[in-house]
Amino acid sequence: MATGTEGASSLAFHEPDIVTILVQTSFLLLLNAINALLDRLLFCGLLGQVLIGIAWGTPGAAWLPAQVEQVIVQLGYLGLILLVYEGGLSTRFKSLEANLSLSCAVALTGIAVPIALSFSLQRLLGATPLQAFAAGAALCSTSLGTTFTVLSASGLSSSRLGVVLTSAAMMDDVVGLVMLQVISNLGGDIKPIIIIRPILVSLAFAIIVPCLCRFLVKPVTLSLNHYRERHHSTKLGGILRRVETAFVLHSLLLIALVTGATYAGTSNLFAAYIAGATISWWDSEVPHPPDRENRLVGNLEERKTDDTATNSEPYPPTEHAPLPENLIQSQEPPVQTVERENVIPTPAAHTPTCGAAIYERYYQQATARILQPFFFASIGFSIPVTRMFSGHVVWRGLIYAMLMAAGKLVCGLWLFRFPLGSMTESLRGAMAQVKLPTMPHVWGKSTERQATTTNTSRQAPRPRTEEAAAAADNVPASSPRNTPPKPFSLYPPLIIALAMTARGEIGFLISAVAESNGVFSPTGSSVNQESDMFLVVTWAIVLCTIVGPLGVGLCVRRVRTLEERKNREHDGAGRDVLGKWAVG
Template sequence: MSAQGNGAFLEYHESDIVSILTLISFFFFLAVSAWVADKVLRAGLIGQIIVGLIYGVPIGNILALKWQETLLALGYIGLIIIIFEGGLTIRLDLLWQNLFLSTSAALLGVLTPIALTFALFYAGFGYAPLKAFITRVGTVLISAAILDDVCDLVLVSVISQLRDIENANLGWVIGRPILASGLMAILTPLAAKFFGHVANMVLMVLVLCAFLAIAAYARASVLFGAFLAGTVVSSLPSKQHVHFDEPSDTTDHDDVAKQERPTFGDIFDRYIQDAQRFILQPCFFPSIGFSIPFIELWTGEVIWKGIAFTILMVLGKLVVGLVIPLWDLVANKKPDPSEKALLTPSAKPNWVPAAFLGTAMVARGEIGLLIIQIGLNETPYLSRKAFVIAVWAIVLNTVIGPVSVGTLLNRFGSAVAGDRRWGIQAMNPRRQSQQEA
């Protein structure tokens, strides 16, 4: 297609049949590969990454380069919406109830892999130091995973700023995105408290765009801005649409108000989720596949180092499960003999929720692959070999985590849910009364 005259409009032409069939096959295999990988590996994103490898530059280069660039942009929007949805759907009341425990788990899950990675890459592999860089247990897991991802999003902005290190102070280059992210995290709940009144679909989009712009200009991660935008929107009251066509008592009015007051989650599900689930999100994972040097993955040195790194990454996340028995020990939450008699044999040991928490924290690939892509393409500190080793480890962790969690849930899911300490917990009474009001 070419612009007509001075570029005032774009000429419309039918796409050629080869391009049409190529795109149809691309999206078809995206759906099929995600379904197969989810059934076999419990990780549908692996199938979509493989399709990206085949259709992209690394293997087949079937899609035109302009299409790959377009899908990369659409995929990044999909990632932004995924993270926005995470902030939108988080249960802040349950997070606050388990904040200390969740923070402890998140810090353990962040610092342990960093320490093990530094030890392996610096001491073991010889790389330079900068290259080394609604049950209660379910609530702790989600909160810890969110805090863990927040740390990852801050790292995205820190790593992307390292490209300017030659002309700036190292402390400021690293500290600026951390400071900006911290200020945004502190000011966000205050803004939600004092300025949250009437909201709708337009407001939700405006808040997201505003936070993306603030994060970008503050040199924080736009993904972190998307998460904070979701938390702000989730704390705003939805606009009430009530129609009183006929006289009725107050109780009827209240019932109508409750029925006709859509939450932001409802708005997201109705207007955004389908586009995000079937178009934007499937574009993100193959765009990661476009950027993986597939041929370089298959050397003996890279494979064994990738497996060794995988083991350390898994161990670094499994230790998060230790917070559960330690918490029981410190808080003296162990059941007395009469309680033990009421528990089923599978529910007695606290290693079950501990194992569930540890395995569920094993890394998925979205943020990890994004971070190493930024480290490789935008900084001089990550070599190609270290990059492909990290790709191996992240992909293997993405398979190991879901498979382990699925196995534990199939065998011990009811035991975890029925556990008196780590099973289903009641909603905060104040929160419940607010929702009923």
């Protein structure tokens, strides 16, 4: 089909035959149908899309031509960039700052343990230390596409658990891409710049972009806000209020950061996340002028009428009889006061020009229905199914996959609540019941009186503690104990451990580069045949990518069932399965 088009001035149009139409139609429809079905059942529809890619692509029936597969891979990677960008838009910075140390600990564990366990390949396959390190580099990454898809399907994207998982997976992939640069140059001389450059560029993006936002973007925005407040009727204010302007600015920022990161030598996925997080920061943390809220007047008036309708039930109407007339006679002042209360800072979800609203309007449908399914199907294209089922490869692949799953499962220990705290509290309560005899003091009665007051003050909170323990399920909203209760189960550490287990695009990329550069291939092996090392690593990546999302889906389904059961038992006040980890 591509022959004779190099020197042509245009591409001749040919109507596709019916077989091509049916194959591509069934491919696209089944990608969405199986995703919807598995998301409803297990919150892991992406596994069905991977299987469809295997069946329709080169590993299976090969119904899709190679040129079509290449196009699907390219479009799917655009979907991955937009998927990571959406994850950046859902970032909550207060939660990110509060859990940064925990995210770093989870990420470092997910990097170090798989690399250390990969040296078992020296005994398992007779691998060299360099080959074992390359395999560990491929398996230390975490699939960002899988992570964001699972969080979105389970509704945990903006929760504390989702923030920890997202930032840890991002750190893992940045380290994995640094190792990719190292592995791609293993055939020649390894210079320090090969290792240092990706690290420095990633740190530069993580440090310089926030500094630019703080010391350049925010002052410019504030000065522009003052100008717009003084000149309400200028064309500039009208242009900046349009959703089309926000769409253009957001898209330009995303394209600029992705392009700059690629040419600088770091991950374009990392840049996409930073672009989304920057827009989320600008929406939620930077003050905005009132004219940015003019489009909310209708919503505010509807909300105001709803509030008056709801507030009229518990209060007698005679006390506030003149209020509706005053509001009808002067509508603008109440609207302005309501608007100016919401100006600083503007909630990110309340404006039609915020990043989340722009993404939902312009990108959501195309990403969810076409680009994202193409990405997970392209993962299925790269799985060499026909070569993976030889006996000596299967059992080695299964053992290595279990080791690599264990290497990521230990990440959940950082969220595990060891019983030491409850044992300490029990011991402390038992010690509080023991009454020690008072000792005579040389300073006389005043000290004894002080000692007795101290003893009474130490014993004073005990009735309140017993009352609080008796009324733990009925804490009022005005009580100081309005924080979410601690989780009573292992579901938070289990969810983050299973989500970190999923590998994917970065793992396949690193292993493919290592194979093409001859790192996995022993000397004298055939060029057209995959090495056993590559097949074993592929087994581990595939099984971890399947088991991880499937386990997260089963856990989330169980959590939903427990929450519904506790809500029925406690009249809607029993949502403490995930506790503080479900709060944003």
